[in-house]
Amino acid sequence: MMLLFHQFVSPGSRKIRLMLKEKNLEFDLQIEKTWERRPEFLALNPAGEVPVLLFEPGGHPISDATAIAEFIEESFPDRPLLGQTALERAEIRRLIGWFDVKFNREVTQNLVDEKITKRLTGIGTPNSQAIKAGYANIHYHLDYIAYLSDRRSYLAGADFSLADVTAAAHLSCVDYLGDVPWDQHPGAKEWYARVKSRPSFRPLLADHIPGMPPPRHYADLDF
Amino acid sequence: MMLLFHQFVSPGSRKIRLMLKEKNLEFDLQIEKTWERRPEFLALNPAGEVPVLLFEPGGHPISDATAIAEFIEESFPDRPLLGQTALERAEIRRLIGWFDVKFNREVTQNLVDEKITKRLTGIGTPNSQAIKAGYANIHYHLDYIAYLSDRRSYLAGADFSLADVTAAAHLSCVDYLGDVPWDQHPGAKEWYARVKSRPSFRPLLADHIPGMPPPRHYADLDF
Structure with missing residues (x-):
């Protein structure tokens, strides 16, 4: 199962949550209080920001809302959200x-x-x-x-x-x-x-x- | 010939200039003093910002450095700058x-x-x-x-x-x-x-x- 580190009023996090739902993909959510600068989280994303997507448990973390969105669109082209041409x-x-x-x-x-x-x-x-x-x-x-x-x-x-x-x-x-x-x-x-x-x-x-x-x-x- | 509206110390403009050169593409440059808010330029990009790429004279303008960069990579996949996977x-x-x-x-x-x-x-x-x-x-x-x-x-x-x-x-x-x-x-x-x-x-x-x-x-x- 995918895991998304997020915050409630983070526009980047909301973008990825909406996108995953539009693609009918299942995922778990975990709130990350980025200001606490948790070492385990900084190891996933040295920028210390949400969203971060763990595509599979222990897998390669994907950080930055734009990078995650493009990755999802490439990996799940059904129900396209980025146009045709x-x-x-x-x-x-x-x-x-x-x-x-x-x-x-x-x-x-x-x-x-x-x-x-x-x-x-x-x-x-x-x-x-x-x-x-x-x-x-x-x-x-x-x-x-x-x-x-x-x-x-x-x-x-x-x-x-x-x-x-x-x-x-x-x-x-x-x-x-x-x-x-x-x-x-x-x-x-x-x-x-x-x-x-x-x-x-x-x-x-x-x-x-x-x-x-x-x-x-x-x-x-x-x- | 492509035409790029740019400014010298605009990182987004420099990104596109570098990218076009890396792809061996020919283009003309035109400095745009965005703060003058020239109506003809605002018609190309209502955000009023550089870079803006005119892919062909009179053609559809492409605005926003990220959007332009992705467009160039898709249109000219030789000498890839965005990886393989x-x-x-x-x-x-x-x-x-x-x-x-x-x-x-x-x-x-x-x-x-x-x-x-x-x-x-x-x-x-x-x-x-x-x-x-x-x-x-x-x-x-x-x-x-x-x-x-x-x-x-x-x-x-x-x-x-x-x-x-x-x-x-x-x-x-x-x-x-x-x-x-x-x-x-x-x-x-x-x-x-x-x-x-x-x-x-x-x-x-x-x-x-x-x-x-x-x-x-x-x-x-x-x-």
């Missing part, structure tokens, strides 16, 4: 980069890292300027999601892909905080409702950080 | 992530963005705390390069790969500032000397930002 894959990967780099820098780090990670690790205090920037920046990204899904059905084209998975992985972390202004962005909300209602998404909706419960609408498919 | 590719992509995410956050942003980008764009003033952090963080990464190249010859294995390209793309930007303490890291220096002497690297050594010349050793193969 080189150009389709380029568009999907462009949007993966959009969310993993740009959205991450402009929104996820400013909200999730400031409000949750700093509290969990006990390192630093939330920076109110960063949080303010996160609130301001998210609108532009929700507009872009509405723009894309209106023209293409899903973000990168007619089919659900790793671009949708990646965007939803980030947004669901922000949504755990109740910080996504869905009501002001009906187009993005319509897209998210479709993604959220996929069976692969269900386990994420049961995530619960002790002492930091999500808002009620977080797990509600009719939010 | 899924596990080899996973290791190469893990190290690409190491440099594009971790090294970028801990070193490149603290040194290159603070010292060069802020001056070029005229936005903000260099943050001395960030620069100090960049100087401190680079040692650990140079140690890791020495550790890997000592055991494997190249960073991800026996062969030169996109992991070496990515690491060298970042380090060469920092080296343009003269901020790589090579003399304290002979193992990393030995690896870099091998990469720097590849024919694909030569055009990067001629890069010259007006008013911000590189130190003399930057272009010297015997540095």
Whole structure:
């Protein structure tokens, strides 16, 4: 059985959980408190970050969400999530980069890292300027999601892909905080409702950080 | 002829330039001052960032360094830079992530963005705390390069790969500032000397930002 080391509000971990479920693959989950820097975990991934996938017990660990996602797609090509042609894959990967780099820098780090990670690790205090920037920046990204899904059905084209998975992985972390202004962005909300209602998404909706419960609408498919 | 929109000290741009040369592909270069937010460029890449590759004049633009690199590898599989097996590719992509995410956050942003980008764009003033952090963080990464190249010859294995390209793309930007303490890291220096002497690297050594010349050793193969 595969084993995924993860954290609840880590977008990279959520990406891999969603992807494995979309591929109908069985796996076990283990929460890794990376800030404790457990030597056994550092031996698996010297970067000290989740996600890490152990493809088989005692096997070679695979680290880095992008590397894991590409490895899964290559190893399990059924139910493709990366398109059929080189150009389709380029568009999907462009949007993966959009969310993993740009959205991450402009929104996820400013909200999730400031409000949750700093509290969990006990390192630093939330920076109110960063949080303010996160609130301001998210609108532009929700507009872009509405723009894309209106023209293409899903973000990168007619089919659900790793671009949708990646965007939803980030947004669901922000949504755990109740910080996504869905009501002001009906187009993005319509897209998210479709993604959220996929069976692969269900386990994420049961995530619960002790002492930091999500808002009620977080797990509600009719939010 | 392919056209690459780039900037001199953009690690993503340098990655694609190196990769195209390693594949013996012909291309034209055009510097894009992304901070001017030229509408024609934003139409090619709404993220407003380099690199962007126009595969053919008027053709579909490909944006995001990772997406471009994967597209080139798929379209031109000769002289492979991403390994042969899924596990080899996973290791190469893990190290690409190491440099594009971790090294970028801990070193490149603290040194290159603070010292060069802020001056070029005229936005903000260099943050001395960030620069100090960049100087401190680079040692650990140079140690890791020495550790890997000592055991494997190249960073991800026996062969030169996109992991070496990515690491060298970042380090060469920092080296343009003269901020790589090579003399304290002979193992990393030995690896870099091998990469720097590849024919694909030569055009990067001629890069010259007006008013911000590189130190003399930057272009010297015997540095």
